[in-house]
Amino acid sequence: MAVSVRRLLAAMVAVAAAAASRATAESEPGWNVAAPDLLYAEGTAAYVRGDWPGVVLNMERALRSRAALRALRLRCRTRCATELPWAPDLDLGPASSLNHDPGAAALHDLRFFGALLRRAACLRRCLGPPSAHLLSEELDLEFNKRSPYNYLQVAYFKINKLEKAVAAAHTFFVGNPEHMEMRQNLDYYQTMSGVKEEDFKDLEAKPHMHEFRLGVRLYSEEKPLEAVPHLEAALQEYFVADEECRALCEGPYDYDGYNYLDYSADLFQAITDHYVQVLSCKQNCVTELASHPSREKPFEDFLPSHYNYLQFAYYNIGNYTQAIECAKTYLLFFPNDEVMSQNLAYYTAVLGEEEASSISPRENAQEYRHRSLLEKELLFFAYDIFGIPFVDPDSWTPEEVIPKRLQEKQKSERETAVRISQEIGNLMKEIETLVEEKTKESLDVSRLTREGGPLLYEGINLTMNSKVLNGSQRVVMDGVISDDECQELQRLTNAAATSGDGYRGQTSPHTPNEKFYGVTVLKALKLGQEGKVPLQSAHMYYNSHRLRGRTVATLSMWITAF
Known part of the structure; x- marks a missing residue:
């Protein structure tokens, strides 16, 4: 056992030392982009001065810098996760021996933290100096609100780049549909000669959402043959976007307000707090990917709905094999759906029981569901034991995944919500009445x-x-x-x-x-x-x-x- 410990420690020290020596030498080559926050500040300053070419130069560079930084983090986190998965590389005996051998338990801890150190060294080496570029919460909100495009549409118009001005205005308006001034600008652009319909494009459109909305529109127009390729493309793009969203969750720990001032946690509590936050962020990708600026709420059951549309579209074009596959995939998420079960029974009768039985749900959907349920179990456990809140974004989660104490608590909260909603409705009516009375009285x-x-x-x-x-x-x-x-x-x-x-x-x-x-x-x-x-x-x-x-x-x- 002592020999194994020395060999393991020697291997860990060698790997960590080698990684540290290469940390500054092997960062991503060719990075010479200024920080997006500095570029954005220069762009707004140029706008105040009326320096329209300066606005265009700096705002375009700010958008490219932010996109490049995002791509760098995605590339590094994906590469390091692939090269250094959470898997032991040394055989230290069966896990059952841990119960009776403290030395073996210590070795397993070392294996875990050894993998953690190697992953951290890989990320540091890959990210390099650009990883220091962290946007403030306020500035990140400005980018998410698409504010750079508001500046750009004015600047483009001032320098007579009408096509780009229209695209920038449309991009901003899609993210801010209640912005009346931009609505007026778009109405004005539509009256101008030389402006084409294709100029009104969303430069920040997400591929998976674009394909999904197009596929659903064709489906609603009873064009299943044209809808299928777009819905399939939407699924493919969805899983890509989901992996990207999840990778971006693995950032610094986000403290609540000023809680960092009195935050005190031991090693494992600190790891738990951060990891649960990361898992919660990854689960929230469901909501993020189902959201579109033009909608007040995200699409409900967004991923399963793809298979719902597809099963019926395939049925309409006579492809019963794919119809069965998509129906079975949908039933992974909603096994008690009577309508889908009836559809599946019909497709099976048409195709034949023997051939239909050999068709399985789509593998990537099975993997997605399995991983999601494992994450939910951990998050509900953390909610139950540590009191760390978790709001499940999915309606298809089986009840058995949720601890019984939480089930009872959520039932009570739902009943309370109904009562509060009624009270709020009555309160709002009272407020409206009071406002009307005060307006009429006009008293000091x-x-x-x-x-x-x-x-x-x-x-x-x-x-x-x-x-x-x-x-x-x-x-x-x-x-x-x-x-x-x-x-x-x-x-x-x-x-x-x-x-x-x-x-x-x-x-x-x-x-x-x-x-x-x-x-x-x-x-x-x-x-x-x-x-x-x-x-x-x-x-x-x-x-x-x-x-x-x-x-x-x-x-x-x-x-x-x-």
């Missing part, structure tokens, strides 16, 4: 109120009043919610808040230098019902909102000033 509120009333709840302290805060009807209270509830609200904000006040999208109430995020109670509850945030977080937000309202109400006494 400052003449009708004065501070006074007692605090209604124990444990809540008034720390600042209007006099201290230098303004009327202002108050600061402490103890309204607990520290744990505060952290829960921070997690909800990270998951659901949008830039601005949460109501009208105003990014700042006073000056452009202020940045904040907001989420309404109604939005949080709706997201909870849709499964996009934990229902318990939305419910807690609702309750704390009501508590705050009651407490504030006790501080004011309404009097008649006539």
